[in-house]
Amino acid sequence: MTATPSRPLLVVGAGIAGITAALEAAEAGREVVLVERDACVGGRVLRNHHYFPKLCPPSCGMEINTRRLERNPRVRVVTGAQVTGCRANAGGYEVTITHAPAYVNDRCTACGACTPVCPARVKDPFNLDMSEVPAVRLPHPNAWPKRFVLDRQACPSGCHACRDACTYDAIDLDAGERTETLQAGAVVLATGWDPYPLERLPEVGGGRSPDVISNVQMERLAAPAGPTGGKIVRPSDQQPPKRVAFVQCAGSRDVNHLPYCSAVCCLASLKQAIYVKEQLPEAEVTIYYIDRRTPGRNEEMLGRVAAMDGVRLVKGKVAKVEPNGPGLALRVEDAQAGRIVHAEADLVVLATGMVPSLGDGARVFGLACDDDGFGVENSGIVVAGVAHRPEDVAASTRDATAAAARACVAAGRSA
């Protein structure tokens, strides 16, 4: 053992897995650099209206996590940056971090003076493009670091209204990209996932009707900070749906799409059925499934939903969804009754699965992927969260804790 201070761990991705891995390692005494591509931490979980099975908003737990991050001097959080290079060396890895141009810098106090003067509108990525926001704005109400972002590409030529409005000199329209080099002891990759694209599921209406939405879009529809202020409505006419159909395994467990089970969609739909019924007690909810995968304590949630009035669980994968007048026509075999059901729905939710999002990570870190595209750990580079395997938030945090431990061991080995 040498007396030189050990190198920090690099954690890539500040979603629930990356934050957890960073905090666990830091609280165990490791220096950690947590790099996030977005302007703020929280990743996919913050886009959820509720967690299952407790049906509580994720912002709660995330607030605890950001406080832990804030208070822990061992974690350096780098947002708006990506790892663009990684080279193994004697003590671990030499890593290149590329910072996106900081058009809004850390002098920003989130006072909000810039937003009203911004003439440009962009689709809101936090709301999955379901609404429009000014090009300069707070990314979402729970943003941490609490700092505005500017979508520079949307700026009208020559406009500097926001800079003029800012009294803190926090806006630099000419900011440039910069890079830094970091010596890391080991790496935890927690780059998360992307929803399976709706457009790949045209047979069940994906991309062909505004009223066929994905389960992640449903979370935004129900969320108070979402595009409708939390009102569950049909996108086409903004009316509350009377009949909501959930199509399970939409693109999962399917050799033509994602061959694996995405692990969360059954529970996500059960959860959504509960909050749809809470908000729209008259709505008829039907969940079309192949199997109901609700292991462990989640089984209780299945029982709860199955017992609800106005909720039906039908065994059979939906084969076709087609526009039918103002509604949508579904064609599916009810496999228990042994007959074809021609169902009508106002809103169809495709329970789309999770695609591992390693981005450039696999190439940058020289990482191998399994047949399904999930990252496979090698000695000093540990994969955590949904970049590692399909799992829910609870499993993801356990996975991240284990990953932090393994990364600490790997960093100790190379030091």
Added chain:
Amino acid sequence: MAAIPTLLPSEEFREALRRRGGEAAARCYQCATCSGVCELARDEAPFPRRLMLWAQWGLAERLAADPAVWLCHQCNDCTARCPRDAKPGDVVQVIRALVIEKLAFPGFLGRVVGAARTTWPLLVGLPIAFWIALLAVTGHFGVPAGLPQNWAYEQLVPHLLIYSVFFPAAAWTLLAAWVSGRRFWGLLAARGPRKKSFVAGLWPAGREIATHTRFASCGEAKPRRLGHLSLMWGFVGAAVTSGLLIVGIYIQHLAMPLALTHPYKLLGNVSAVLLVVGAGVLVANRLGDTLKAGAATAFDTYFLAIVVLVIVTGVLAEVARLGLSPEFAFGTYIVHLGLVLSLFLTFPYSKFAHLLYRSLAMVHEGGSEAETARP
């Protein structure tokens, strides 16, 4: 509480299914996408999901008694969408082959033709050898001397000889088909109540067979439908021509060979064109996209090959009479007669038997209209 049904899984059937090309059935996880996709499936009796389940279990009795097995045209819309690559279209095709074998009378002929992968030389060779032997024994082997310029095949092979082979062969085939058809008809009735009488079901079934209207709803199989329709009407036309020729020879006392402009000749040649076009489309389909065509089992390929060879030798024999040497014509004609005899005799046991079973299934279902009616 309802009585728990007793299932009789047949390991023998499961093994046969695997051996004959239906092994993908094991991958099915009963999601029912296939039934939801199938445009042929009736709302109250969808398929192929239940067929896949029964195939996995080896419930041969249920499969043999289910009209759905025959209402499927193997368009493979289901296979294209199957999330498990369980190939329902191909599996149901193998089920059909196994049902043909199961219902065959006598059973051993069903097994012989069912094993076409290994027995095909016998199935093709024996009838040809039989013709050669028959012609040799009766002193007709070879081209007779002094053949006129405009000779007719009757001068090579007397009509009487042809009747003496094909009438008994047809009678035997009809008998075997009758026995198998009765078995199937009885199984259908035992499984589900009949909508209509046989006679009442004839009209809608006949209309569907004549037009292939429901077949047209099969997305992946559009060209195959036209090929099959053309081929089927070609065979009908050829059969009618044969009947008309018997009338022509024995009642109208027409002189053979007929002029090319004679209506009977025209009908025969139009039929030949339909046969060539239909067979061409089906062969091209077979050689093309394997997903759309489905996997080719030996049982299927054997039947398609016989049909194609009958057509090719038939057309070639006609052309040979008009221009090529009589020796070549004679050789071609013998092979043609042998292949037609093979086609006749294997009718109840080969894929050709779909004509029998699919027709009966359609009659049982009362034809197409009631089935495709949607709420």
